[in-house]
Amino acid sequence: MTAPQPRALVLGGTGYLGHRLCAELTAAGWSVVAVGRRSVPVTAARLLVADLAGANISDVLAEAQPSLVVNAAGGVWQLSDQEVVESNAVLVDRLVAALGKHPRPMRLIQLGSAKEYGSGPAGMAIAEDAVARPGSVYGRSKLSATRAVLAATRRGQVDGVVLRLPTTIGPGSPHVSLLGMVSSALAAAVRESRPAVLRLFRLTAHQDFLAVDDLARGVLAAAQTREAVGRIINLGYGEAIPVRSLVETLVAVSGWPTEILDDAPPSGTDRLEWQQLDISTAAELLGWTPRQQLRDALTEVWAAVNPQCGAGSADCRPTHSK
Numbered sequence: 001m002t003a004p005q006p007r008a009l010v011l012g013g014t015g016y017l018g019h020r021l022c023a024e025l026t027a028a029g030w031s032v033v034a035v036g037r038r039s040v041p042v043t044a045a046r047l048l049v050a051d052l053a054g055a056n057i058s059d060v061l062a063e064a065q066p067s068l069v070v071n072a073a074g075g076v077w078q079l080s081d082q083e084v085v086e087s088n089a090v091l092v093d094r095l096v097a098a099l100g101k102h103p104r105p106m107r108l109i110q111l112g113s114a115k116e117y118g119s120g121p122a123g124m125a126i127a128e129d130a131v132a133r134p135g136s137v138y139g140r141s142k143l144s145a146t147r148a149v150l151a152a153t154r155r156g157q158v159d160g161v162v163l164r165l166p167t168t169i170g171p172g173s174p175h176v177s178l179l180g181m182v183s184s185a186l187a188a189a190v191r192e193s194r195p196a197v198l199r200l201f202r203l204t205a206h207q208d209f210l211a212v213d214d215l216a217r218g219v220l221a222a223a224q225t226r227e228a229v230g231r232i233i234n235l236g237y238g239e240a241i242p243v244r245s246l247v248e249t250l251v252a253v254s255g256w257p258t259e260i261l262d263d264a265p266p267s268g269t270d271r272l273e274w275q276q277l278d279i280s281t282a283a284e285l286l287g288w289t290p291r292q293q294l295r296d297a298l299t300e301v302w303a304a305v306n307p308q309c310g311a312g313s314a315d316c317r318p319t320h321s322k
Contacts, residue, residue, distance in 0.1 A: 007031045008223070009066035011052060011095070012073030014040050016172045017111065017212065021070055024216035025223075033064040035073070052091055057098040068223050070109045071095060074142075077176045081137045088138070092145035100157035107159045109222050110149045112232070114166040114208060114277060115139035122206075125278035128164070128232040135272075150230065159229045161222045163215075166236045166277060169297040170212025171304030179301055182247055186254045187305040196258040198251075203244035203262045208236040208277045211292035221286035233282050237290050240276035250298045254306070 008025045012018040013034025022032045022045040032045035039049050050060055052073055061069075075087035092110065099106050118133040120126045134140045146162045153160035173180040182198060189196035218235045222228045244262070251258045282288040 005029065005031045006068065007033070007064065007066045008068040008070065009033050009035065009061070009064040010045065010070045010072055011035045012071070013045055014038070014042055014047070015072060016170075016174055017168060017215065018070075018072040019044070019172075020170065020212050020216050021072055021219050024220055025068075025070075028220055030068070033066065035060060035064075053086065057094055058101060061098055061102075066106070068107045068109070069095070069099065070111070070219055070223075072111050074111075074145075076138045077174060084137050085141045085144075088141035089144035089148070092148050096148050096152040096158060100152060100155075105153075105156060105159045107223060107229075108149060108161070109219055110145060110160065110162045111219075112146050112162045112164040113139065113142040114164050114234070114236070114275060115272065116143040116146060116164060117275065119272045120275050122274045125238065125276045126234070127278040128234055128281055146232065150232070153230045161228045161230075162232045163218055163222060164232055164234050164277070165215060166208040166210050166275065168210050168212050168215055169294070169301060171300045173301055173304075178243070178247070179250065179298075182250055183254075183301050183305045186251065186256055186258065186302070189258070190254070190256055190306055196251075196256055197261065198247070198258060199261045199263070200247070201262065203242075203247060203260075205243045205273050206240035207243055207272050207275045208239060209241055209246070209294070210236045211290065211294075211297040213292050213297070214288075214290045217291070218282065218286065218288050221288050225286055227285050231281070231285065233285060234277040234279050235282055235288070235290075236277040236279055237294065238277060238279040240274055241294070246294075246298070249295055250302060253295065253299050253302050 008030045010018050010022050013022050014036030022034050025032050026044040033048050034042045034045040035048050035050050037051045116132045116134050116139050117126050118135045132143050134143050149160040149162055152158045186196050
């Protein structure tokens with residue numbers, strides 16, 4: 001007799017990260033339900049429309065009947081401090097309470113944030129046991145969510161895993177993110193056949209990053225690894241990558257003449273001047289290491305906003321010189 005198909009519920013499943021997670025789980029044989037606020041096409045999952053801010057999460061769980069819940073919901077940009085707390089910390093409190101009503105613990109994978117750590121000492125990788133010193137409301141709200149998941153796991157209410165993620169790189173990057181702004185500005189310059197001018201804040205930081213494809217692999221591994229339960233696990237490249245070089249590589253991928261001016265005022269106080277993650281726990285527990293090269297991930301970012309050009313296509317060469 002064949003085993004029943006495992007069921008996964010992805011909260012935020014229609015979003016930038018969630019839709020890629022749905023695709024990975026579906027490809028691995030899971031029956032996936034994606035929860036989103038709006039009715040949008042979801043090719044790799046069944047869609048359940050619900051606004052988690054006001055929905056009865058127990059009803060959502062009863063509808064989906066999952067054995068795995070992945071929380072890819074939450075907010076960071078263009079929200080008030082209270083909205084950030086509600087969409088990250090309060091949501092997870094409600095989720096944990098709903099999961100705790102089930103007769104046996106359910107696997108919960110919480111997508112945490114490297115911003116829970118705050119900036120690290122230059123030249124040193126940050127391991128999961130480092131003291132968390134978040135420098136923003138967002139970082140504090142994600143830390144609160146992490147603590148809620150781990151506390152519920154210790155109580156036996158859930159089988160919780162927290163994956164701590166740096167800034168992710170992949171197609172569909174939010175337009176208000178750094179890569180979203182840069183790729184959109186480059187695409188606009190291509191459409192208008194003019195050189196691009198990027199006016200950015202000071203690009204002096206060194207930060208870790210994570211390709212979305214590698215994130216999806218990490219979630220699948222955490223879903224299948226018993227030893228991950230009750231743990232915080234860093235995912236990333238395991239490198240402190242100069243942010244300026246990230247922007248320059250995206251420009252190079254586009255093949256478009258571009259001037260970079262990094263004299264704009266910073267967009268907020270949540271600045272990580274140095275952050276490198278120790279990803280050895282992911283290798284030991286999950287058998288996970290990053291596979292996608294940084295340039296390949298940035299090529300996917302560019303192709304998503306400018307598909308007719310690809311990476312430096314001859315069809316997109318400027319009609320005039322800078």
